[in-house]
Amino acid sequence: MGTDAAATTAGKVVWHTTMSLDGFIAGPGDSMDWALRADLGPTEAGTAMIRDTGAILAGRRWYDMSLTRPDWAPYGGSWQGPVFVLTHRPPAPPPGSQVAFVSGEIRDAVATARTAAAGRDVVVFGPTVAQACLDADVLDEILVHVVPVLLGDGVRLFARPGADRPVQLQRTALAESGQLTDLRFEVTRR
Amino acid sequence: MGTDAAATTAGKVVWHTTMSLDGFIAGPGDSMDWALRADLGPTEAGTAMIRDTGAILAGRRWYDMSLTRPDWAPYGGSWQGPVFVLTHRPPAPPPGSQVAFVSGEIRDAVATARTAAAGRDVVVFGPTVAQACLDADVLDEILVHVVPVLLGDGVRLFARPGADRPVQLQRTALAESGQLTDLRFEVTRR
Numbered sequence: 001m002g003t004d005a006a007a008t009t010a011g012k013v014v015w016h017t018t019m020s021l022d023g024f025i026a027g028p029g030d031s032m033d034w035a036l037r038a039d040l041g042p043t044e045a046g047t048a049m050i051r052d053t054g055a056i057l058a059g060r061r062w063y064d065m066s067l068t069r070p071d072w073a074p075y076g077g078s079w080q081g082p083v084f085v086l087t088h089r090p091p092a093p094p095p096g097s098q099v100a101f102v103s104g105e106i107r108d109a110v111a112t113a114r115t116a117a118a119g120r121d122v123v124v125f126g127p128t129v130a131q132a133c134l135d136a137d138v139l140d141e142i143l144v145h146v147v148p149v150l151l152g153d154g155v156r157l158f159a160r161p162g163a164d165r166p167v168q169l170q171r172t173a174l175a176e177s178g179q180l181t182d183l184r185f186e187v188t189r190r
Numbered sequence: 191m192g193t194d195a196a197a198t199t200a201g202k203v204v205w206h207t208t209m210s211l212d213g214f215i216a217g218p219g220d221s222m223d224w225a226l227r228a229d230l231g232p233t234e235a236g237t238a239m240i241r242d243t244g245a246i247l248a249g250r251r252w253y254d255m256s257l258t259r260p261d262w263a264p265y266g267g268s269w270q271g272p273v274f275v276l277t278h279r280p281p282a283p284p285p286g287s288q289v290a291f292v293s294g295e296i297r298d299a300v301a302t303a304r305t306a307a308a309g310r311d312v313v314v315f316g317p318t319v320a321q322a323c324l325d326a327d328v329l330d331e332i333l334v335h336v337v338p339v340l341l342g343d344g345v346r347l348f349a350r351p352g353a354d355r356p357v358q359l360q361r362t363a364l365a366e367s368g369q370l371t372d373l374r375f376e377v378t379r380r
Contacts, residue, residue, distance in 0.1 A: 020356075021332075021347070021348075021359065021373070021375070022213045022346070022347045022348040023211075023212045023213020023214070023347065024213070027353075027356070028352060028353065142211075144211070146373070148358070148359035148360060148361050149358055149359060150324075150347075150348045150356060150357035150359065151348075152348050152349060152351075152353030152356075152357075153349070153350055153352055156212070156213075157211070157212045157213065157340075158212040158341075160342030160343055161342075161343050162218060163217075163218065163341060163342030164218065166210075166224050166340060166342075167342075168227075168339055169211065169339060169340065170369060171366070174366055174371060176361070176364055179360065179361055181364060181371075181373060185211070185338055
């Protein structure tokens with residue numbers, strides 16, 4: 001492993017999400033059916049992200065959804081590895097699962113996931129965790145798959161009422177995968 | 191003009207807007223400074239849109255802002271033509287202006303703008319008018335310039351609380367203009 005670049009360079013912390021054009025990552029009632037159009041993907045950017053993912057840091061909402069929806073397994077089951085769920089109320093870990101619960105500071109959770117990722121990327125699932133990473137200035141990149149639909153309501157990509165300090169980004173990649181638009185950004189550190 | 195394709199074919203009704211990655215077309219307090227980054231544009235898609243614009247149909251908010259901000263002139267003053275402002279409380283038209291106020295049904299307002307556009311496109315400014323066009327099923331396309339920034343609050347691209355019928359789109363164009371990402375969509379009619 002000593003010559004493996006992925007193992008010897010520091011991985012990135014990447015927020016990976018699917019979004020409607022109008023900025024929702026889930027519809028009302030956490031619906032995701034709008035993201036299942038036949039003319040979307042497969043996406044090269046998504047495939048590359050799966051390859052580069054060393055660990056996942058997810059929010060409690062994602063975990064609770066994953067218990068009831070098999071398709072909410074990381075990358076639909078096409079990836080195996082350590083998953084850390086950030087929660088203030090850790091439940092008993094499900095038997096045989098690679099899920100571990102972490103509490104406390106976001107920086108510590110990211111550090112734990114980084115160690116587990118062993119030089120590959122830490123992928124963040126969920127806007128609450130991602131926003132905490134942004135606030136702590138530990139988010140490196142955002143990979144968004146934009147679905148050509150207007151939802152009008154649901155779970156927002158980024159919600160910060162009264163925000164007076166925009167988060168500046170730099171687009172580093174742009175691609176289309178069928179009707180999906182893949183956008184990748186670096187977060188400009190403060 | 192009889193052989194001019196633009197004059198003999200029906201123009202489209204196009205919602206043209208700038209948007210933050212997280213789906214805001216204006217920040218808190220209608221701020222637009224986030225869209226003035228030096229690394230954005232000029233955009234070919236925007237230039238083509240200006241060329242194709244025969245008339246503008248705008249909302250009252252846009253009009254009120256245009257009175258106080260010279261940069262809110264249509265396309266920063268680089269376009270001249272008829273502007274229709276949809277409002278239930280028409281003020282006195284400013285002297286020497288190409289602005290006309292229209293009230294009543296959105297379909298009638300669009301028809302008025304279409305006539306004035308004489309075969310070229312009617313461009314819609316403002317989410318309230320655009321949403322009314324969507325509801326009346328008279329919006330043909332959406333052209334969005336995505337600015338690489340997260341605002342977290344402000345005026346939403348599309349807000350419809352409790353929406354249970356997503357508006358399906360088909361992406362027809364994708365381009366980058368510096369750090370700006372230009373996305374064009376056709377609205378799937380119901």
